[in-house]
Amino acid sequence: MDGSTRRVRVACLVAAALLGWTSVQAAAPPHLRKQGSATQLIVDDQPFLLLGGELHNSSASSLAYLDKLWPTLKAAEVNTVLAPVEWDQIEPMEGRFDFTVLDGVLKQARAHDTRLVLLWFGAWKNSMSTYAPAWVKQDTQRFPRAQTRAGVPQDILTPFAPATLAADSAAYRALLAHLKQADTQHTVLMIQVENEIGMLPEVRDYSAAANAAWHAPVPAALTMYLAAHQDTLQPALKAAWQTRGARTSGTWTEVFGDTIDTEEIFQAWHYAQFVEALTAAGKAVYPLPMYVNVALNRPGKRPGEYPSAGPLPHLFDVWKPGAPSVDVLAIDTYFPNFIHWAKQFKRPDNPLFIPEANHAERPDAGADAFYAIGEHDAFGFSPFAIDDIKGGNSSLPQAYRVLKQLAPLINRYQGSGKVRGFKAPLSYDGDVDAAPQQVRMGGYTLQVSFNAPWEKLTPAEVQTRGGLVIQSGDDEFLVAGKGLTIVFGSADGAMVGIEQATEGLDDKGRWLNGDETHQGRHIGLPGDAYTIQRVKLYRYR
Numbered sequence: 001m002d003g004s005t006r007r008v009r010v011a012c013l014v015a016a017a018l019l020g021w022t023s024v025q026a027a028a029p030p031h032l033r034k035q036g037s038a039t040q041l042i043v044d045d046q047p048f049l050l051l052g053g054e055l056h057n058s059s060a061s062s063l064a065y066l067d068k069l070w071p072t073l074k075a076a077e078v079n080t081v082l083a084p085v086e087w088d089q090i091e092p093m094e095g096r097f098d099f100t101v102l103d104g105v106l107k108q109a110r111a112h113d114t115r116l117v118l119l120w121f122g123a124w125k126n127s128m129s130t131y132a133p134a135w136v137k138q139d140t141q142r143f144p145r146a147q148t149r150a151g152v153p154q155d156i157l158t159p160f161a162p163a164t165l166a167a168d169s170a171a172y173r174a175l176l177a178h179l180k181q182a183d184t185q186h187t188v189l190m191i192q193v194e195n196e197i198g199m200l201p202e203v204r205d206y207s208a209a210a211n212a213a214w215h216a217p218v219p220a221a222l223t224m225y226l227a228a229h230q231d232t233l234q235p236a237l238k239a240a241w242q243t244r245g246a247r248t249s250g251t252w253t254e255v256f257g258d259t260i261d262t263e264e265i266f267q268a269w270h271y272a273q274f275v276e277a278l279t280a281a282g283k284a285v286y287p288l289p290m291y292v293n294v295a296l297n298r299p300g301k302r303p304g305e306y307p308s309a310g311p312l313p314h315l316f317d318v319w320k321p322g323a324p325s326v327d328v329l330a331i332d333t334y335f336p337n338f339i340h341w342a343k344q345f346k347r348p349d350n351p352l353f354i355p356e357a358n359h360a361e362r363p364d365a366g367a368d369a370f371y372a373i374g375e376h377d378a379f380g381f382s383p384f385a386i387d388d389i390k391g392g393n394s395s396l397p398q399a400y401r402v403l404k405q406l407a408p409l410i411n412r413y414q415g416s417g418k419v420r421g422f423k424a425p426l427s428y429d430g431d432v433d434a435a436p437q438q439v440r441m442g443g444y445t446l447q448v449s450f451n452a453p454w455e456k457l458t459p460a461e462v463q464t465r466g467g468l469v470i471q472s473g474d475d476e477f478l479v480a481g482k483g484l485t486i487v488f489g490s491a492d493g494a495m496v497g498i499e500q501a502t503e504g505l506d507d508k509g510r511w512l513n514g515d516e517t518h519q520g521r522h523i524g525l526p527g528d529a530y531t532i533q534r535v536k537l538y539r540y541r
């Protein structure tokens, strides 16, 4: 480089630096990244603990209506709002897109420093097809309906119509293309593909196209997956397949048996394939993380009696090979036995994300958030009906305020085995199991109770309690939540004492001793609020 070239280059660098152009690399779009056993949502190159809430279905369809909700959403302490995007609203005429409302939603969210997850209400919303535009609804020749066994058409688009997939995909692609250029600041973190897909009132579609597919061979992609995952298959599917000889080819009834369960497997495969094509089409334009959500099946109900063939645990081994582009099979939980279900959705091939964790204003919402994040590495939690939060004192905002403080530590330790979550399990009928829980963390044992020795609680009060523990050093723990009593012991028989317990994460909190630690016998988190304590232990013999 000669002197004058060097001078020009230096001058350019100085000018660029003055204008703030240098070393400003655009952050990658939001994506998922593994950390040990956890999967984290990476936003602007940093892990992001999604503390969300889902709006009522129609709240984001009117900018004037949504605008009035922000004080409530801010009081709810959410960092992310889950908001629908409606196919009929963005594509009122075929090929003519109108993103005015979506752009307004983006603008409002940014003005309130809040991120968004968008819910694509396309071909299906809760089994039905009510969000399809009029030009789809009215053209049943081009966009045929699913039918019952008796041939009665339903207000449900059949997944066996290529024209429906093409139309839904075109709209979805347009949405992603719009976001790619209109959301360079990454306000939108993820997209939910459709909503609670599931066949009703019968187990499968019996339209002519569906019946033709029913008599066709099972696709090799499914049987090859079954053969490759024999050790981890879901029990019912595994039994159905293995008792028929673990065949790698044949019709649906030959491979799985002539049962209603096989009809559900068949329908699940075809839903999954539709969603796969849609998801892949969207990702090809703008590769945001994408997930599907599912309505759970009530105990004792048979396929056809619940929204069937969605990504339910007993069908994971159909949905995983059927829709490999989908990042997360996500759970909507409206039953009391949250723990029973949440456990099943955390697998090495599936991170836990809960887009609809029952209703936002319930008294145990916060405890569920702590449990899911602490025990199952959930990267996000979001109850439904966040519009209904009544001020900042309900369980959810209280919990979110504390989880926000803990987020950097949770993000750091998630997936390393150093984070555990606690909540008393409920049965489907709502009975609570308040027995103390024992875990080992490093060289210590923890006995976690949901009441202090002197407290007599009602089952309803026990349900509102929960929390998490992070092991932040060999002898150091962070304990957070509400109403937990923790007795520390050692794994090697040494006696354990509390060297120091301190309130909060900074050095402004009280030193806790005396009555606050029951004279050194245990750590106690008060039962009337979510709080944090830092704990240092020592051993003696």
Ligand code: DGJ
Pocket: 057, 126, 195, 196, 332, 356, 384
């Ligand atoms: C589950 C659905 O996914 C939501 O969109 C909403 O309809 C709720 N049910 C209502 O409880």
